Amino acid sequence: MMQKQPQTTLDRSLYEAVCKRFGICPVSQDSPLFSTFSHSRYTVLPGFCDLHVHFREPGFLRKETIRTGSEAALRGGFTAVCTMPNLDPVPDSPEHLESELEPIRRTAVIPVYPYGALTVGERGEEPADLAGMAPFVVGFSDDGKGVQDAELMERLMRECKRLGKVLAAHCEDNALLRGGYIHDGAYARTHGHRGICSESEWGPIRRDVALAAKTGCAYHVCHVSTKESVAILREAKRAGVDVTCETAPHYLIFTEKDLEEDGRWKMNPPLRSEADREALIEGLLDGTIDCIATDHAPHTPEEKSRGLEKSPFGVVGLETAFPAMYTHFVRTGILSLERLVELMAVAPRRRFGIPCDGSAAVWDLNASRIVDPAEFRSKGRATPFAGKELWGVYKTTVLKSNSQRGTGE
Numbered sequence: 125m126m127q128k129q130p131q132t133t134l135d136r137s138l139y140e141a142v143c144k145r146f147g148i149c150p151v152s153q154d155s156p157l158f159s160t161f162s163h164s165r166y167t168v169l170p171g172f173c174d175l176h177v178h179f180r181e182p183g184f185l186r187k188e189t190i191r192t193g194s195e196a197a198l199r200g201g202f203t204a205v206c207t208m209p210n211l212d213p214v215p216d217s218p219e220h221l222e223s224e225l226e227p228i229r230r231t232a233v234i235p236v237y238p239y240g241a242l243t244v245g246e247r248g249e250e251p252a253d254l255a256g257m258a259p260f261v262v263g264f265s266d267d268g269k270g271v272q273d274a275e276l277m278e279r280l281m282r283e284c285k286r287l288g289k290v291l292a293a294h295c296e297d298n299a300l301l302r303g304g305y306i307h308d309g310a311y312a313r314t315h316g317h318r319g320i321c322s323e324s325e326w327g328p329i330r331r332d333v334a335l336a337a338k339t340g341c342a343y344h345v346c347h348v349s350t351k352e353s354v355a356i357l358r359e360a361k362r363a364g365v366d367v368t369c370e371t372a373p374h375y376l377i378f379t380e381k382d383l384e385e386d387g388r389w390k391m392n393p394p395l396r397s398e399a400d401r402e403a404l405i406e407g408l409l410d411g412t413i414d415c416i417a418t419d420h421a422p423h424t425p426e427e428k429s430r431g432l433e434k435s436p437f438g439v440v441g442l443e444t445a446f447p448a449m450y451t452h453f454v455r456t457g458i459l460s461l462e463r464l465v466e467l468m469a470v471a472p473r474r475r476f477g478i479p480c481d482g483s484a485a486v487w488d489l490n491a492s493r494i495v496d497p498a499e500f501r502s503k504g505r506a507t508p509f510a511g512k513e514l515w516g517v518y519k520t521t522v523l524k525s526n527s528q529r530g531t532g533e
């Protein structure tokens with residue numbers, strides 16, 4: 125198991141402010157990555173960074189806004205998020221990007237870093253104005269859609285390389301979808317649903333790691349869900365390709381066996397098999413998987429009430445990600461708390477060059493809660509964690525920018 129020493133440090137004055145607020149003494153003079161108050165109820169962790177969220181603004185404000193999304197992030201212990209570009213307008217030029225930057229400046233409660241689209245309108249036909257957007261974006265992605273054309277992908281990789289930006293890929297081969305909407309496995313067969321095969325994900329990943337090796341592009345794979353994907357990425361890393369990847373808590377905790385005829389179990393990629401889940405955990409343990417991201421993808425309750433077949437893809441994740449990971453992996457002894465913090469706070473920032481400003485969140489790791497989506501700040505309510513007991517209760521956040529912003533109590 126990889127245990128690299130994390131490089132982020134917790135800002136000392138903020139750390140002391142947290143201690144003061146909760147009337148407790150810091151345990152160590154030089155807190156390395158984070159400090160646990162061994163004699164108190166609370167634990168201070170650096171603010172997490174989510175590489176993959178959908179805040180739906182501009183374009184789809186009924187589903188979420190930058191304000192509600194960033195408030196949800198704050199309550200999940202996140203102090204930085206990266207927003208995906210499947211918006212209206214799609215941020216594919218500096219002008220279109222401004223429609224997202226303006227509400228970010230006006231309404232975001234934490235730093236929000238947008239991705240620029242790779243292609244015009246995310247249509248996968250012609251490159252977007254990557255050079256024009258580069259100074260204002262964290263990276264480039266056509267998330268929600270895979271880039272189908274290999275030649276175009278190679279061109280985009282060369283341009284990202286030239287601009288010094290990471291290309292974050294949603295890997296999906298449209299030719300293999302065949303109208304599928306859940307994993308092509310036992311549940312789909314038993315219940316008469318159309319399945320999404322694993323190759324629709326790992327096929328494009330295999331193509332892209334070869335292109336990344338050829339171009340030298342910094343390549344990041346979004347929401348890895350299949351065992352084959354993990355194996356391909358492990359091999360690519362061994363071969364020295366500049367590749368990283370993320371997965372989401374739901375792929376690590378649930379499988380197709382958990383599916384119910386309810387939209388809150390529908391996301392893209394879909395929940396896969398137990399063998400896939402085990403391979404993802406193996407990938408977390410050996411360092412093949414670098415980051416945990418939520419793929420927070422809110423829709424209106426009405427949209428998600430249409431069952432597995434008819435509701436749109438996407439579940440919310442910001443307000444459950446850390447408690448879910450803590451409950452299922454740290455409390456069970458599979459991952460250390462340090463490794464989880466690396467996956468959620470350190471590695472995402474390191475890969476995308478996102479500054480660590482010393483913001484920190486306070487958690488009660490000795491308390492649990494039953495997840496009640498009605499309590500979410502997010503407008504989205506669909507989550508597979510509804511009704512589950514999760515350990516780790518968020519208390520407050522100390523932000524570098526305005527010294528203190530408590531929303532927990």
Ligand SMILES: [Zn+2]
Nearest residue numbers: 267268294346
């Ligand atoms: Zn995606």
